Amino acid sequence: MQIPAPFDYVRASSVDNALALLDRHGAESRVVAGGHSLLPMMKLRLARPDWLIDINDLFELDYLLIDGQTLRIGAMTRHTTLLESDDVQRLFPIITDAERVIADPIVRNRGTIGGSLCQADPAEDLSTVCHVLEAVAVVRGPAGERMLSMADFHRGPYETAVAQNELLIEVRVPIRAGSSSAYEKVERRVGDWAVAAAGASVTLDSAGAISQVAVGLTAVGLEQNVTEVEAVLVGQTPTEELFTEAGRLASLACDPLADQRGPIDYKRHLADELTRRVLRAACRRAAASASEITI
Amino acid sequence: MTILEDRPSNPAAGDHDRPIGHGRMQRKEDPRFVRGKGHYVDDIVLPGMLHGAILRAPVAHARLVSIDTTEALAHPKVLAVITGTDLQALGLAWAPTLSMDVQAVLVTDKVRFQGQEVAFVVAEDRYAARDALELIQVEYDVLPPVVDARKAMDADAPVIRDDLEGRTDNHIFDWEAGNKAETDAVFASADVVVTQEIVYPRVHPAPMETCGAVADFDPIDGRLTLYETTQAPHAHRTLFAMVSGIPEHKIRVVSPDIGGGFGNKVGIYPGYILAVVGSIVTGKPVKWVEDRSENLMSTSFARDYIMQGEIAATRDGKILALRTNVLADHGAFNATAQPTKYPAGFFHIFTGSYDLQAAHCTVTGVYTNKAPGGVAYACSFRVTEAVYLVERMVDILARKLEMDPAELRLKNFIKPEQFPYPNKTGWEYDSGDYEPTMRLSMKMAGYDELRREQKEKRERGELMGIGISFFTETVGAGPRKDMDILGLGMADGAELRIHPTGKAVVRISVQSQGQGHETTFAQIVAEEIGIPPEDIDVVHGDTDQTPFGLGTYGSRSTPVSGAAVALVARKVREKARFIAAAMLETRPEDLEWEKGRWFVKGDPSIGKTMAEIAMGAHGTVALPEGIDGNLDAEVTYDPPNLTFPFGAYICVVDVDPGTGHVKVRRFIAVDDCGTRINPMIIEGQIHGGLTDGVGMALMEFIEFDAEGNCLGGSFMDYLIPTAMEVPDWETGFTVTPSPHHPIGAKGVGESATVGSPPAVVNAVVDALAPFGVVHMDMPCTPARVWEAMQGRTRPPV
Numbered sequence A: 001m002q003i004p005a006p007f008d009y010v011r012a013s014s015v016d017n018a019l020a021l022l023d024r025h026g027a028e029s030r031v032v033a034g035g036h037s038l039l040p041m042m043k044l045r046l047a048r049p050d051w052l053i054d055i056n057d058l059f060e061l062d063y064l065l066i067d068g069q070t071l072r073i074g075a076m077t078r079h080t081t082l083l084e085s086d087d088v089q090r091l092f093p094i095i096t097d098a099e100r101v102i103a104d105p106i107v108r109n110r111g112t113i114g115g116s117l118c119q120a121d122p123a124e125d126l127s128t129v130c131h132v133l134e135a136v137a138v139v140r141g142p143a144g145e146r147m148l149s150m151a152d153f154h155r156g157p158y159e160t161a162v163a164q165n166e167l168l169i170e171v172r173v174p175i176r177a178g179s180s181s182a183y184e185k186v187e188r189r190v191g192d193w194a195v196a197a198a199g200a201s202v203t204l205d206s207a208g209a210i211s212q213v214a215v216g217l218t219a220v221g222l223e224q225n226v227t228e229v230e231a232v233l234v235g236q237t238p239t240e241e242l243f244t245e246a247g248r249l250a251s252l253a254c255d256p257l258a259d260q261r262g263p264i265d266y267k268r269h270l271a272d273e274l275t276r277r278v279l280r281a282a283c284r285r286a287a288a289s290a291s292e293i294t295i
Numbered sequence B: 001m002t003i004l005e006d007r008p009s010n011p012a013a014g015d016h017d018r019p020i021g022h023g024r025m026q027r028k029e030d031p032r033f034v035r036g037k038g039h040y041v042d043d044i045v046l047p048g049m050l051h052g053a054i055l056r057a058p059v060a061h062a063r064l065v066s067i068d069t070t071e072a073l074a075h076p077k078v079l080a081v082i083t084g085t086d087l088q089a090l091g092l093a094w095a096p097t098l099s100m101d102v103q104a105v106l107v108t109d110k111v112r113f114q115g116q117e118v119a120f121v122v123a124e125d126r127y128a129a130r131d132a133l134e135l136i137q138v139e140y141d142v143l144p145p146v147v148d149a150r151k152a153m154d155a156d157a158p159v160i161r162d163d164l165e166g167r168t169d170n171h172i173f174d175w176e177a178g179n180k181a182e183t184d185a186v187f188a189s190a191d192v193v194v195t196q197e198i199v200y201p202r203v204h205p206a207p208m209e210t211c212g213a214v215a216d217f218d219p220i221d222g223r224l225t226l227y228e229t230t231q232a233p234h235a236h237r238t239l240f241a242m243v244s245g246i247p248e249h250k251i252r253v254v255s256p257d258i259g260g261g262f263g264n265k266v267g268i269y270p271g272y273i274l275a276v277v278g279s280i281v282t283g284k285p286v287k288w289v290e291d292r293s294e295n296l297m298s299t300s301f302a303r304d305y306i307m308q309g310e311i312a313a314t315r316d317g318k319i320l321a322l323r324t325n326v327l328a329d330h331g332a333f334n335a336t337a338q339p340t341k342y343p344a345g346f347f348h349i350f351t352g353s354y355d356l357q358a359a360h361c362t363v364t365g366v367y368t369n370k371a372p373g374g375v376a377y378a379c380s381f382r383v384t385e386a387v388y389l390v391e392r393m394v395d396i397l398a399r400k401l402e403m404d405p406a407e408l409r410l411k412n413f414i415k416p417e418q419f420p421y422p423n424k425t426g427w428e429y430d431s432g433d434y435e436p437t438m439r440l441s442m443k444m445a446g447y448d449e450l451r452r453e454q455k456e457k458r459e460r461g462e463l464m465g466i467g468i469s470f471f472t473e474t475v476g477a478g479p480r481k482d483m484d485i486l487g488l489g490m491a492d493g494a495e496l497r498i499h500p501t502g503k504a505v506v507r508i509s510v511q512s513q514g515q516g517h518e519t520t521f522a523q524i525v526a527e528e529i530g531i532p533p534e535d536i537d538v539v540h541g542d543t544d545q546t547p548f549g550l551g552t553y554g555s556r557s558t559p560v561s562g563a564a565v566a567l568v569a570r571k572v573r574e575k576a577r578f579i580a581a582a583m584l585e586t587r588p589e590d591l592e593w594e595k596g597r598w599f600v601k602g603d604p605s606i607g608k609t610m611a612e613i614a615m616g617a618h619g620t621v622a623l624p625e626g627i628d629g630n631l632d633a634e635v636t637y638d639p640p641n642l643t644f645p646f647g648a649y650i651c652v653v654d655v656d657p658g659t660g661h662v663k664v665r666r667f668i669a670v671d672d673c674g675t676r677i678n679p680m681i682i683e684g685q686i687h688g689g690l691t692d693g694v695g696m697a698l699m700e701f702i703e704f705d706a707e708g709n710c711l712g713g714s715f716m717d718y719l720i721p722t723a724m725e726v727p728d729w730e731t732g733f734t735v736t737p738s739p740h741h742p743i744g745a746k747g748v749g750e751s752a753t754v755g756s757p758p759a760v761v762n763a764v765v766d767a768l769a770p771f772g773v774v775h776m777d778m779p780c781t782p783a784r785v786w787e788a789m790q791g792r793t794r795p796p797v
């Protein structure tokens, strides 16, 4: 049994109550959602909050709904809910792809999208997914709500724009016609964090050319999307040569570290390889869904 | 899953699920485990029990400058803080290891590995004990560590064991087996010689239950009851008596349900001793249970062998000789557990399953600033390393000769008529018939078809590999004349009592950590005396309740205690004959045995069942001269030789050429463990061991950085396989009984762990053949496989 340092615990009854509690208990208080990042760190005594504010009763933040051209995901939505949603699979297969390889069922049953994005672990998968999907984070604090692009929300490893007295409330993902997406990860074992991963989203126009594209990488030291690929791909009809070029750019754009998961050149190679794979899959899926619609 | 149907070993039993004797039956212990009613050390709660926690060293090598425990002692819930200085006063700062070395219980002079025990806190609850660790102030003077075993013997290497008189280096032992001159001569004249450095990296058994103890010292009558996660309760009792001065009859060691051992729970860890000291100091029971990181960082690891392998052969594939020099990293204390004569365990069975002209090995053990251990993880005393070496070398030779690895093996097997087979390093293999086992595995795999598929795939650039491993184990230690641990001979006792109503209790000296002793040993008795296994209680794990014996490890339970149990049952059966004769008013020699019953020769209608005889024994029948009024017996079994189980494993992998990711697609395991007592339990042991093997081959590795920091201290970093990494196991079997074992059984607990890693690695290397890869060391993680594909294989250490 690994034992955290002493702490106090309180259950929040509503979003406002949680915000009030954060305000009252100050800098050394933390909210706990699924607890699958925070509790392990506490057990290793790497995190030592004085107060733990449990937000698991905030069922009002556990939802998935399609609102016009937006998929709205409540911050307390569990990984499992995302994994099992048909709407998500249809609209954003990148989320389903990613969820399939995030941890294991036990972690997925508790872990939340809010916790994942706020934890901002460099090997965390949903941050990449949200960058690629150009999602918007809805953050609420004492001064009201803020809407942040992922670029503004996600500041770097373990760092987001969410202040100590704020909560991430919702993630909004724009739905685009003619688009699809994919995610692929290399892990040493099922349930392990990524050695490297890549995600891509593409939109094909009626002629089958790429009208929009985003590529993101996980665990290789690149927090934002690989913006270099846009210039190369937009306006082009997808081909292996283009994917190869995109892969090359991705491997140049990343900045991995050597660790037990692998050396730098391997991770750069994966950035390349996986970028090609996810672009290929996303284009194939986008083309397939386009042909379905025309039928 | 493919399971070839077993020959019903007991057709008379009729009901396949409930054999009266050997056969497939569900485990008697499972109802309590599947209902969560197992009772482990951590489930033990005694009145007034206190809790201990260990402060561990944050660095690998450092002089201890000072410890200040004032603040910790001031914690309102803390009752005691014990340091090395306190233990020194009691003469307990150092304890003997199982390898004639000593190990610090708590640091007095110098920290020698990261995670080493520095102080012990006893508090009212576990939380307070843990919190108080942070209140102990320790000052260290950090020293340069020895991390790389290859540099341990350098002239300028820091001397780790300056506690030992006259130590000027980090050398522990040199050991050799076989004949060097003969071997060198064969090598000198051989057509083909291949050489390869092969590293078996440091891994950890990582049992589901970590180590722990509850010590209860009664200050009034001086009695110590020690509940421990131990695989060897009797040996521990004796050693505790020798070290602590508490007389042996006042010590009771209880090993309750154990959540996996794999050799991790053979040694005596400082935590056990500290729990005892804590109980003596406070006068209350003290529980200490380590957490996962403590288990991974400080308890017995496995392997860590750097092996220079050489194999000599004729051009047409007759293997002539093998030789190897091994550098063994034993960590900071030599605390390996193996028979005293054999500091490298049974590594010298590295000649494998092949008929060689000569063989020679040397093993050099060195100290490094790492956790002690080395013999663990179902290794059969280092047969894992031996099998890995020979099975990799044979594959490398096959590549060199451009021969199919199956064909090369078939060509070189020891022939059935050569058994008992004396190998070139001093073993006498009891029995074997290797070719049918190999052929069965090939048939089950569809070997030729797999090779065809591989050829097609290679043409398309796909990477598929087929790996073979044929292993011979040596288990069941061992004959007392050759084998002891700290002077305790490796024999096992067993006691059997038949109660008046014909129900029985068998008391055994070995202890189960998941092997199913409560079922298997009841079945052995049932087979011999015809009482159903359900009616036979198996008592184990409590030194007050069971006869002396050395414990469960090295796959020795069935070969040694299983033999003891069969013999004690036969003794009871023979005694029953005399009592039955008295009851039937006939002569014992006029009676004939059928399972469960003695009857009059020529008139089967007149006889007595075991239950009737038991009642008679305890009743009023006039008993013959020399037969006392019970149906009990006891024996101590000293095995005449070890047993030599073997098996043929075939692994099929697919490697993703873009990422280096290895997927084990199929695994065929044909085992020959002699007589099969409960095939279901055997399969369970095989499934577990194969999973271990896939884990070691693909992911498991305790790595250290240059400062000696352990990088494998949690399950985030030390990966063990899940159901997703393993295929549906395809198991089969052949039966070649051991000629010297009373029921012909050879033991199977470690076969799969021993035999499977080379099959997986051979498959990975085979898949990478198009890249010119001849060898790669474990673990075959995606990154390491990719590096191999780039022509940059590198040893893990």
Ligand SMILES: Cc1cc2nc3c(=O)[nH]c(=O)nc-3n(C[C@H](O)[C@H](O)[C@H](O)COP(=O)(O)OP(=O)(O)OC[C@H]3O[C@@H](n4cnc5c(N)ncnc54)[C@H](O)[C@@H]3O)c2cc1C
Pocket: A030, A031, A032, A033, A034, A035, A036, A037, A038, A039, A040, A075, A076, A101, A102, A103, A104, A107, A110, A111, A112, A113, A114, A115, A116, A118, A119, A123, A124, A125, A126, A162, A166, A167, A168, A169, A191, A192, A193, A194
């Ligand atoms: C064994 C294991 C394997 C894993 N593997 C992966 C993997 O492969 N890929 C992957 O992406 N993740 C992985 N994870 C992480 C998992 O997805 C976590 O659940 C997730 O990172 C955090 O979600 P949570 O709800 O558990 O957050 P918590 O642990 O509860 O919280 C994490 C942090 O976010 C803060 N927080 C939580 N919710 C909010 C909110 N609404 N507003 C503001 N702050 C908030 C908390 O205060 C805390 O600082 C793994 C975890 C484990 C234990």
